[in-house]
Amino acid sequence: MVNDSKSIKTKGKRLNQLAQQITTLDTSPLYVYRMENKYKPVFGEGNPDADIMFIGEAPGAKEAETGRPFVGRAGQYLDSLLSSIDLKREDVYITNIVKDRPPSNRNPHTAEIDIYAPFLCKQINIIQPKVIATLGRFATAFIIDLFRLPQAGKKIGEIHGMIMHTTTDFGKVNIIPLYHPASVFYNRNLAAFIEKDFHTLKLLS
Numbered sequence: 001m002v003n004d005s006k007s008i009k010t011k012g013k014r015l016n017q018l019a020q021q022i023t024t025l026d027t028s029p030l031y032v033y034r035m036e037n038k039y040k041p042v043f044g045e046g047n048p049d050a051d052i053m054f055i056g057e058a059p060g061a062k063e064a065e066t067g068r069p070f071v072g073r074a075g076q077y078l079d080s081l082l083s084s085i086d087l088k089r090e091d092v093y094i095t096n097i098v099k100d101r102p103p104s105n106r107n108p109h110t111a112e113i114d115i116y117a118p119f120l121c122k123q124i125n126i127i128q129p130k131v132i133a134t135l136g137r138f139a140t141a142f143i144i145d146l147f148r149l150p151q152a153g154k155k156i157g158e159i160h161g162m163i164m165h166t167t168t169d170f171g172k173v174n175i176i177p178l179y180h181p182a183s184v185f186y187n188r189n190l191a192a193f194i195e196k197d198f199h200t201l202k203l204l205s
């Protein structure tokens with residue numbers, strides 16, 4: 001127990017140091033847009049020692065205003081999905097690939113993904129989750145490529161809810177691709193899939 005709390009503290013400290021580096025990342029293509037709009041970078045939040053790590057795409061307006069991931073409409077839906085499997089935000093860790101808001105919530109550009117990717121990789125290595133749940137096609141493609149999984153190039157519609165396995169420097173990790181919570185606002189039919197996939201996720205934790 002003493003060790004546990006010590007490791008949470010150390011992980012939290014390391015995450016805070018990493019978050020600081022993003023604050024001053026003026027080489028990011030999104031840095032000027034952040035400053036012009038008085039936005040905040042959105043590093044991620046939750047339990048530094050979480051078993052489950054959620055990875056989304058990029059912050060929207062509410063997230064960039066508050067500096068917190070998934071606090072807008074998609075975030076409220078994510079909260080209800082978590083609660084449907086008896087989890088709270090504080091139990092898990094939530095972050096995005098891209099840590100600054102892209103203008104008008106457009107899809108992230110490759111250069112933007114590339115500049116924030118090392119930070120995401122470090123977050124994964126610090127937290128050492130047992131499960132990585134990717135939210136949407138960008139996070140899914142990124143993680144599949146990162147771990148060189150055989151599902152490369154597959155569409156989210158083909159692989160959502162599928163459990164993939166990888167071995168990292170810190171042990172075995174299960175990866176589960178999920179539809180992005182916001183996708184349900186465009187296609188109500190996806191709600192049944194995302195809700196079922198969260199129950200699959202629960203079995204992993």
Ligand code: URA
Pocket residue numbers: 056057058059060063068069070071072074075096182
């Ligand atoms: N969509 C995302 O992918 N991330 C957020 O933080 C909010 C909305």
